[in-house]
Amino acid sequence: MREVAVIGVGMTKWGELWEKSFRQIFVEAALNAIDDAGVDRVDSMYVGTMSSGIFVGQEHVGALLADYLGLAPIPATRVESACASGGAAVRQGFIEVASGTSEIVLVGGVEKMTDLSAGETTYALATAADQEYEVYHGITFPGLYALIARAHMEQFGTTREQMASVAVKNHFHGHMNPNAQYPFEVTKEAVLNSSKVADPLTLLDCSPITDGSAAIILCPVELAKKISKKPIVKIIGTAQATDTIALHSRKDLTWLKSTADAAEKAYKMAEKTPKDIQVAEIHDCFTIAEICVTEALGFFERGEGGKAAEEGRTTLCRGGTPVNTSGGLKSKGHPIGATGVAQVVEITQQLRGEAGERQETGARVGLTQNMGGTGASTVVHILETD
Amino acid sequence: MREVAVIGVGMTKWGELWEKSFRQIFVEAALNAIDDAGVDRVDSMYVGTMSSGIFVGQEHVGALLADYLGLAPIPATRVESACASGGAAVRQGFIEVASGTSEIVLVGGVEKMTDLSAGETTYALATAADQEYEVYHGITFPGLYALIARAHMEQFGTTREQMASVAVKNHFHGHMNPNAQYPFEVTKEAVLNSSKVADPLTLLDCSPITDGSAAIILCPVELAKKISKKPIVKIIGTAQATDTIALHSRKDLTWLKSTADAAEKAYKMAEKTPKDIQVAEIHDCFTIAEICVTEALGFFERGEGGKAAEEGRTTLCRGGTPVNTSGGLKSKGHPIGATGVAQVVEITQQLRGEAGERQETGARVGLTQNMGGTGASTVVHILETD
Numbered sequence: 183m184r185e186v187a188v189i190g191v192g193m194t195k196w197g198e199l200w201e202k203s204f205r206q207i208f209v210e211a212a213l214n215a216i217d218d219a220g221v222d223r224v225d226s227m228y229v230g231t232m233s234s235g236i237f238v239g240q241e242h243v244g245a246l247l248a249d250y251l252g253l254a255p256i257p258a259t260r261v262e263s264a265c266a267s268g269g270a271a272v273r274q275g276f277i278e279v280a281s282g283t284s285e286i287v288l289v290g291g292v293e294k295m296t297d298l299s300a301g302e303t304t305y306a307l308a309t310a311a312d313q314e315y316e317v318y319h320g321i322t323f324p325g326l327y328a329l330i331a332r333a334h335m336e337q338f339g340t341t342r343e344q345m346a347s348v349a350v351k352n353h354f355h356g357h358m359n360p361n362a363q364y365p366f367e368v369t370k371e372a373v374l375n376s377s378k379v380a381d382p383l384t385l386l387d388c389s390p391i392t393d394g395s396a397a398i399i400l401c402p403v404e405l406a407k408k409i410s411k412k413p414i415v416k417i418i419g420t421a422q423a424t425d426t427i428a429l430h431s432r433k434d435l436t437w438l439k440s441t442a443d444a445a446e447k448a449y450k451m452a453e454k455t456p457k458d459i460q461v462a463e464i465h466d467c468f469t470i471a472e473i474c475v476t477e478a479l480g481f482f483e484r485g486e487g488g489k490a491a492e493e494g495r496t497t498l499c500r501g502g503t504p505v506n507t508s509g510g511l512k513s514k515g516h517p518i519g520a521t522g523v524a525q526v527v528e529i530t531q532q533l534r535g536e537a538g539e540r541q542e543t544g545a546r547v548g549l550t551q552n553m554g555g556t557g558a559s560t561v562v563h564i565l566e567t568d
Numbered sequence: 569m570r571e572v573a574v575i576g577v578g579m580t581k582w583g584e585l586w587e588k589s590f591r592q593i594f595v596e597a598a599l600n601a602i603d604d605a606g607v608d609r610v611d612s613m614y615v616g617t618m619s620s621g622i623f624v625g626q627e628h629v630g631a632l633l634a635d636y637l638g639l640a641p642i643p644a645t646r647v648e649s650a651c652a653s654g655g656a657a658v659r660q661g662f663i664e665v666a667s668g669t670s671e672i673v674l675v676g677g678v679e680k681m682t683d684l685s686a687g688e689t690t691y692a693l694a695t696a697a698d699q700e701y702e703v704y705h706g707i708t709f710p711g712l713y714a715l716i717a718r719a720h721m722e723q724f725g726t727t728r729e730q731m732a733s734v735a736v737k738n739h740f741h742g743h744m745n746p747n748a749q750y751p752f753e754v755t756k757e758a759v760l761n762s763s764k765v766a767d768p769l770t771l772l773d774c775s776p777i778t779d780g781s782a783a784i785i786l787c788p789v790e791l792a793k794k795i796s797k798k799p800i801v802k803i804i805g806t807a808q809a810t811d812t813i814a815l816h817s818r819k820d821l822t823w824l825k826s827t828a829d830a831a832e833k834a835y836k837m838a839e840k841t842p843k844d845i846q847v848a849e850i851h852d853c854f855t856i857a858e859i860c861v862t863e864a865l866g867f868f869e870r871g872e873g874g875k876a877a878e879e880g881r882t883t884l885c886r887g888g889t890p891v892n893t894s895g896g897l898k899s900k901g902h903p904i905g906a907t908g909v910a911q912v913v914e915i916t917q918q919l920r921g922e923a924g925e926r927q928e929t930g931a932r933v934g935l936t937q938n939m940g941g942t943g944a945s946t947v948v949h950i951l952e953t954d
Contacts, residue, residue: 235621236622242696245811249811260649270645281663309626310628424631424639440641558631559628559644
């Protein structure tokens with residue numbers, strides 16, 4: 183297999199984009215990535231989208247978006263793995279380039295979520311859980327993650343303050359990200375006193391509903407060296423894993439096994455350990471998720487994730503491993519299918535030294551972790567620059 | 569890239585399966601394929617599904633189905649390209665094996681369509697067209713294909729009788745397929761006199777609404793030679809292409825450019841010409857579609873597809889190139905995401921000499937063509953046995 187580089191990245195401003203359509207926001211992000219890469223053609227395309235059928239009445243999005251980008255007749259395929267759709271699309275793009283099937287591959291992610299009512303949006307999101315055995319009984323994602331939070335508090339003594347510190351940290355990072363949906367800081371008190379969503383989680387423990395898109399351009403490292411004027415960022419590890427779809431089928435509610443499994447394989451492929459990771463974008467759909475993910479990735483011992491966040495060990499430029507320098511899902515927003523692609527955008531910018539105010543000095547190895555549902559699927563990528 | 573073989577195939581009986589759930593029919597087909605392959609493990613999985621979100625309120629189907637097959641923690645990814653979702657999933661499976669990423673890959677397709685009302689089902693299917701510029705104005709697929717049919721009649725003198733002969737032929741083939749939804753023969757008069765759906769198309773010009781699943785197991789040819797006791801069926805060509813999503817954007821309504829583009833690449837990769845194809849499964853969502861596809865694949869000159877069908881040149885054991893020996897979408901049924909995978913099941917059985925009453929004697933090279941919408945996406949595969 184060939185070595186694969188990220189040679190272009192693009193985003194749109196995320197938020198409630200009522201004046202723009204699904205196809206428009208995708209095209210905007212994709213053109214930004216193509217411009218950034220400086221390529222004059224694209225050979226193949228993957229799109230990560232979770233539920234465009236329910237959100238905007240549109241399936242067949244690979245063909246639609248290739249058409250509106252002016253890229254037909256190239257192959258264009260939509261990939262879905264709930265909230266990990268973007269990460270899964272990146273992985274398919276990686277395999278396509280690594281295998282020699284295509285030279286220059288566009289991977290985009292997009293979701294347009296705000297065209298529906300709150301109730302309809304909650305229904306659409308719940309399709310990532312087990313419809314017949316979880317959703318049917320009335321539970322949705324805030325409730326499922328609240329169960330995980332309660333179990334983590336019970337097992338490890340994790341506190342509400344520790345969870346709140348994840349939100350505070352991600353808004354601190356996100357307030358320096360011009361593309362973030364909520365680019366402002368919040369206090370611990372604001373998180374703790376915001377309205378209750380599903381006990382113990384409050385509104386500011388939850389990632390928002392977002393319209394947005396992100397895109398990257400992949401090509402073989404050999405080609406990247408010829409055409410790119412920017413530092414070469416390689417994808418040196420990729421892995422994907424599954425777990426039970428229903429939370430109630432797990433032996434331990436607080437252990438994200440699919441993340442641990444994918445991370446183990448990705449570390450092995452990249453010949454890295456958790457200690458080598460200098461910057462990471464991970465799936466903080468709820469504050470408790472970030473805590474569990476940092477443990478499953480091996481950044482911290484089990485039960486230590488909350489304490490580590492509270493101590494600033496995941497904050498930028500504090501000597502630890504900064505997590506979610508983009509603001510994460512919490513502050514940057516979470517347009518489902520776009521999230522996993524945007525994680526690669528942020529890490530690429532960090533490794534290139536292009537992250538502006540959010541730059542982690544000297545970062546050369548980064549990781550992305552994108553997760554579907556309550557962890558029924560996870561995709562992990564490890565990136566490196568020379 | 570490594571050579572790839574199909575070592576296992578599985579189906580369910582297709583039809584209105586009200587007593588079975590989405591996950592059940594997938595598991596049934598997948599277990600049949602695993603049994604047929606005789607493998608004791610699966611390393612990775614792809615699922616083709618068009619609109620499970622709308623049809624059964626379930627996205628995240630890769631993880632769901634891996635879980636219910638007992639295959640977690642393997643990577644499992646859902647692939648969507650409207651009615652070409654199954655073909656697109658086969659292509660991702662091919663690339664995964666060819667690249668050396670995985671050894672034994674399960675590719676399944678599934679759709680559960682009959683849980684919705686007719687109106688809701690029509691809405692779900694219309695998400696394969698351009699929601700904003702076609703569907704919004706009230707047209708759905710029978711109307712779009714009726715436009716293609718009228719244009720074909722106008723340009724080439726194609727007759728209603730010729731279209732009807734496609735339905736007659738596919739039901740003749742399908743009446744020998746125990747898994748078909750409508751395994752019975754129909755007369756030309758029955759087709760012509762069935763109720764009008766969208767002029768000139770009548771009910772028996774249209775493929776039905778179907779619940780069903782199909783699955784195949786892929787592995788490297790070298791491994792297949794060691795573990796399989798059946799004739800080795802190789803995938804020697806794969807290609808995918810796109811065209812404008814909206815029919816009104818095309819220069820010529822009757823020319824399926826994405827099919828012609830994908831076929832050209834697949835023939836080149838396989839080092840075959842249309843004349844080498846001895847049996848083909850193609851996308852007859854409407855009778856006129858089969859006529860246009862046989863022209864775009866180069867089986868017949870432009871405008872000759874209707875005449876060729878009427879003359880029996882696409883009928884089993886008549887010395888031509890039999891098309892849709894399974895009964896096609898028309899008689900076997902069309903559970904959207906399953907269709908492209910089931911095409912590979914049929915061709916594999918034909919090349920193995922396992923097609924029973926439907927066997928085309930001595931077939932060694934076969935082709936599948938799976939198409940999304942009115943041809944905005946197409947996936948073509950060419951298979952061969954020694």
